[in-house]
Amino acid sequence: xxxxxxxxxxxxxxxxxxxxxxxxxxxxxxxxxxxxxxxxxxxxxxxxxxxxxxxxxxxxxxxxxxxxxxxxxxxxxxxxxxxxxxxxxxxxxxxxxxxxxxxxxxxxxxxxxxxxxxxxxxxxxxxxxxxxxxxxxxxxxxxxxxxxxxxxxxxxxxxxxxxxxxxxxxxxxxxxxxxxxxxxxxxxxxxxxxxxxxxxxxxxxxxxxxxxxxxxxxxxxxxxxxxxxxxxxxxxxxxxxxxxxxxxxxxxxxxxxxxxxxxxxxxxxxxxxxxxxxxxxxxxxxxxxxxxxxxxxxxxxxxxxxxxxxxxxxxxxxxxxxxxxxxxxxxxxxxxxxxxxxxxxxxxxxxxxxxxxxxxxxxxxxxxxxxxxxxxxxxxxxxxxxxxxxxxxxxxxxxxxxxxxxxxxxxxxxxxxxxxxxxxxxxxxxxxxxxxxxxxxxxxxxxxxxxxxxxxxxxxxxxxxxxxxxxxxxxxxxxxxxxxxxxxxxxxxxxxxxxxxxxxxxxxxxxxxxxxxxxxxxxxxxxxxxxxxxxxxxxxxxxxxxxxxxxxxxxxxxxxxxxxxxxxxxxxxxxxxxxxxx
Ligand code: ARG
Numbered sequence: 001x002x003x004x005x006x007x008x009x010x011x012x013x014x015x016x017x018x019x020x021x022x023x024x025x026x027x028x029x030x031x032x033x034x035x036x037x038x039x040x041x042x043x044x045x046x047x048x049x050x051x052x053x054x055x056x057x058x059x060x061x062x063x064x065x066x067x068x069x070x071x072x073x074x075x076x077x078x079x080x081x082x083x084x085x086x087x088x089x090x091x092x093x094x095x096x097x098x099x100x101x102x103x104x105x106x107x108x109x110x111x112x113x114x115x116x117x118x119x120x121x122x123x124x125x126x127x128x129x130x131x132x133x134x135x136x137x138x139x140x141x142x143x144x145x146x147x148x149x150x151x152x153x154x155x156x157x158x159x160x161x162x163x164x165x166x167x168x169x170x171x172x173x174x175x176x177x178x179x180x181x182x183x184x185x186x187x188x189x190x191x192x193x194x195x196x197x198x199x200x201x202x203x204x205x206x207x208x209x210x211x212x213x214x215x216x217x218x219x220x221x222x223x224x225x226x227x228x229x230x231x232x233x234x235x236x237x238x239x240x241x242x243x244x245x246x247x248x249x250x251x252x253x254x255x256x257x258x259x260x261x262x263x264x265x266x267x268x269x270x271x272x273x274x275x276x277x278x279x280x281x282x283x284x285x286x287x288x289x290x291x292x293x294x295x296x297x298x299x300x301x302x303x304x305x306x307x308x309x310x311x312x313x314x315x316x317x318x319x320x321x322x323x324x325x326x327x328x329x330x331x332x333x334x335x336x337x338x339x340x341x342x343x344x345x346x347x348x349x350x351x352x353x354x355x356x357x358x359x360x361x362x363x364x365x366x367x368x369x370x371x372x373x374x375x376x377x378x379x380x381x382x383x384x385x386x387x388x389x390x391x392x393x394x395x396x397x398x399x400x401x402x403x404x405x406x407x408x409x410x411x412x413x414x415x416x417x418x419x420x421x422x423x424x425x426x427x428x429x430x431x432x433x434x435x436x437x438x439x440x441x442x443x444x445x446x447x448x449x450x451x452x453x454x455x456x457x458x459x460x461x462x463x464x465x466x467x468x469x470x471x472x473x474x475x476x477x478x479x480x481x482x483x484x485x486x487x488x489x490x491x492x493x494x495x496x497x498x499x500x501x502x503x504x505x506x507x508x509x510x511x512x513x514x515x516x517x518x519x520x521x522x523x524x525x526x527x528x529x530x531x532x533x534x535x536x537x538x539x540x541x542x543x544x545x546x547x548x549x550x551x552x553x554x555x556x557x558x559x560x561x562x563x564x565x566x567x568x569x570x571x572x573x574x575x576x577x578x579x580x581x582x
Contacts, residue, residue, distance in 0.1 A: 002105045002509035003094045007070075011040070014068065018060040020046045027084075029503065036073055036083025037503055043080035054080030088493055091502045096489045098505060099562040102569060107509050108149035109516075115153050115334050116142050118346035119256065119263060122159035123248040124168050124202040127255050127400040129390050130348060133379045135261040136441045138346035139575045140521050141377065147573060148516055153338060158252070158268035160245050161326055166227025167209035169240050170219070172197065173226070175205075181240040190239035199251035202244065224318070231273070255400050259434060260575040269323075272330030276321055279329045282365050283314065293317060300360040312357040327358050328367065335368050342373040344519075349378035349447060377519045380449035382441070390452045407433040410458040411466065419581045428579045432466050433458070435576045439465030442521035442574060463529050465576060471532045472571065472578050474539070475564040479557070482545055487557035494552070497538040498559065504531050508566060521574060528570050535563045 001009075004027075012025045022042050030039040043061060047054035058080040065074050065082070070090040075083050098105045118138025121127045142152045172195075173182055180186040180193060197205075213220045229237040249266065256263070283289050289296045294317035301309040313322040321329075334340060345355060355376035362368060384390045392398045412429040420428050436457040443463065444450045460466050493499055504527070511527045544560065547553040571578055 002107045003097060004506055004509050005107055010068075014064045015042060015046075015061055018057075018064045020050060020057065020061075022046065029507065030083060032077075032083070035077055036075065037085040037499075038083070040082040040084065043082060047080065058082050086503075086506075091493050091499065092490050094506065095493070095502055095559065095562060099490070099558055099565070102562075102565050105509060106147060106512060111149055111151055112341040113151045113153075113338065114145060114342045114344060115155055115338060115340045116145075116344045116346065117155050117157045117330075118142075119154075119156040119261070120159060120347060121156065121252045121256075123165060123245050123252075123268070124206045125159075125164075126203050127252060128397045129382055129400065129403055132259075132400055132403065132437070133382060133441055133446075134346050134348070135256060135259050136438050136575065137377070137379055137446055137521065139259070139261045140438075140442065140573060141344070141346065141516075141519055143573045143575065144512065144516050144521075144524075147569075148512060153265055153340075154263045155265040155267055155334075156252075156256075156263040157330070158245070158249070158266070160268035161270040161273050161321075162323075163223060163227050163320065164206065164210060165241060165244065166230060167213055167223040168202065168205050168244060169230060169237060170223045170226045171205045171209040171212070172240065172244075179240075181236040184236070186236070190236070190243070193243070195240075195243050195247065197244075197247065199247055202248055224320075227320070255404075258404060258430065259400075259438075260577060267330075267333075269326040269330065272326050272328075272333045273321060275329045275332045275336075276325065279325070279332055279367075280314075282367070283361075286365055288364060289314060298361050298364070300357050300364070302360070309357070309360075310353075312361050324354055324358055324361075327354075328361060331358075331362055331367055331374075335372075340372065342375065343368075344375045344377055346377045346379070349380060352376060352378050375519075377446070379446040380444075383449050383451050385451060385453075387449075387451075404430070404433060404437070407437055407454055407458060410454045411436060414458060414460055414466065415582055424581075428582050431577050431579045432469060432582055435465030435469050435571075437465070438574060438576050439468065439525060442525040445518075445522045446520040466582075468528055468532055468567070468571065469576075469578055469582060471536055472564065472567045473580070473582060475535070475560055475567065476578075478539075478544060478560055479564060482557045482560075485545065485553065485557060487554040487561075490555040490558045491551045492555050495538075495541065497534060497541060501531070501534050501538060501559065501563065504534060505562065505566065524570055524574065528567065528574075531563060531566065535560075 008025050008027060011027065012022055015022050015025065022045070025042060027038045027040060030036050040061070043054045043058040046052070046057050050057070055076065058076045062074050062076060062082060065071050065084060070087055071084045072087045073083070073085040077083055116138060118134045119131070120134055121131055138154065142154045145152050172179070176196065180188065181190065209223070213223050226237060230241045280289070283298060288298050290299065292311070295313060296315040297311040298314050299311050301311070312324050314325050316322055331343065334343060347355070359374045362374060363370070381389045390398055392402065408429050411432040412425070415425050415429050415432070417425070440450070440457040456462070457464060458466060460470055493502060511523050515521060515524050542556060544553065544556045547556065568578065
């Protein structure tokens with residue numbers, strides 16, 4: 001249990017000794033620090049329950065608090081607010097405990113098995129900015145949930161199904177008709193073949209094929225047939241499709257790698273689609289599939305709807321499975337393979353309606369147990385200065401690789417050539433770029449849109465990823481220099497800045513908890529900035545290593561170590577790597 005939770009539990013006991021029961025007691029940092037560090041507002045609530053004067057209740061509680069040497073500066077303000085501060089002894093004590101075992105100071109939750117669906121990159125297509133936030137936010141939520149005790153499986157859920165891929169395979173057939181994949185008499189092993197096509201080719205073939213399909217009826221029909229062949233696992237076509245997925249996956253993996261995004265499962269829409277027949281039977285048996293203009297739909301409207309809820313398109317009028325149905329089928333697949341307690345989708349807010357349709361359709365047939373939580377963790381877009389989703393200069397879709405290199409061009413300029421040798425500079429610049437991109441992405445609440453401003457994101461000063469990296473590296477280098485100085489524990493907390501740091505550190509478990517509750521990283525991003533700026537203020541106020549009083553020198557080194565540990569933990573949670581130098 002965290003020290004903060006322990007403190008709250010003990011305070012509850014103290015209130016009980018004063019003669020009152022409170023259900024939940026939370027100590028809130030006071031916004032009037034001159035009156036006390038924390039405020040207890042429970043007397044006001046208790047006055048209503050016990051029909052007593054709040055000030056009298058507060059007086060009784062204060063009497064008990066005064067017996068406890070963890071608190072000092074106890075006073076009552078206004079009608080019955082209690083202000084308290086933590087004693088130096090207690091503060092020193094908890095800082096040392098935290099420094100010894102940071103992990104233990106985080107409150108764990110009941111273990112739940114969660115499948116987190118994030119990523120969503122499409123095979124044979126370049127990852128674009130739209131996939132950035134899913135990777136950033138999804139990865140961080142995965143790490144956060146794990147830290148707080150959940151068992152989380154991250155699934156890339158690749159877009160590897162459907163007509164676009166049929167067209168890609170068709171186009172390859174047109175380009176290389178002699179390939180064994182199209183030769184019915186070929187009896188060899190397809191897996192051993194190498195395809196004369198790279199990922200870069202695929203990224204060109206894809207738009208070319210879709211363009212042709214738009215202009216040419218026969219091509220469209222051929223593409224449909226190829227898609228059907230793939231979906232029916234027809235020898236040759238299916239094997240070529242697998243090859244295309246493999247080639248593309250390599251490249252997708254590389255981009256996710258740069259973003260420090262690691263999936264446990266590399267499944268895709270096609271893995272769910274295998275369950276389509278079974279899924280269809282389930283809905284058919286309950287009479288839920290209706291015909292509508294040649295398509296099959298499921299009515300998912302409910303009486304309580306204030307705005308109209310369109311039906312879920314189950315099978316399109318051309319006979320193919322809709323995107324919604326791939327998600328329904330994937331839920332069935334996940335239930336069978338993993339039996340999760342919860343499934344979370346970290347996907348753009350623009351897909352909110354379709355997730356509502358999907359979840360309602362699930363409940364109609366209890367595709368999963370009613371107590372299995374299905375949650376869409378939506379997010380806003382990263383926009384250009386025009387307020388529209390960020391584009392390239394000529395108005396095209398910005399690829400994720402392009403975006404990373406754009407930011408790297410900016411961070412490269414800020415790497416210190418004296419500390420980072422030439423051969424390491426590019427790698428460092430990239431790490432700093434990822435930090436810049438990710439941190440800027442986490443700062444606003446996830447559902448809020450934000451504007452891409454590369455100079456601002458890459459700035460070494462201000463609320464930025466590079467500022468946090470720079471400061472954290474400096475803490476580490478101080479600790480390296482202090483290696484020979486014996487420093488085991490904090491002995492004294494004397495200045496105001498140190499006390500401020502201590503109070504922020506005490507809040508850590510609450511910040512993590514709240515972040516997971518709202519599934520947003522913004523409070524963690526703010527917290528990191530607060531803690532780091534306070535530490536930098538403290539760093540400027542003292543000459544830590546050369547301080548003559550050993551008691552202070554030791555305390556300051558250990559405090560540095562603790563802040564460094566917390567920064568490292570939180571940056572890692574956010575999926576941000578700290579380079580050795582920058
Ligand atoms: N591939 C989709 C896209 O690029 C995103 C997939 C989101 N996840 C899901 N389960 N539908 O838009």
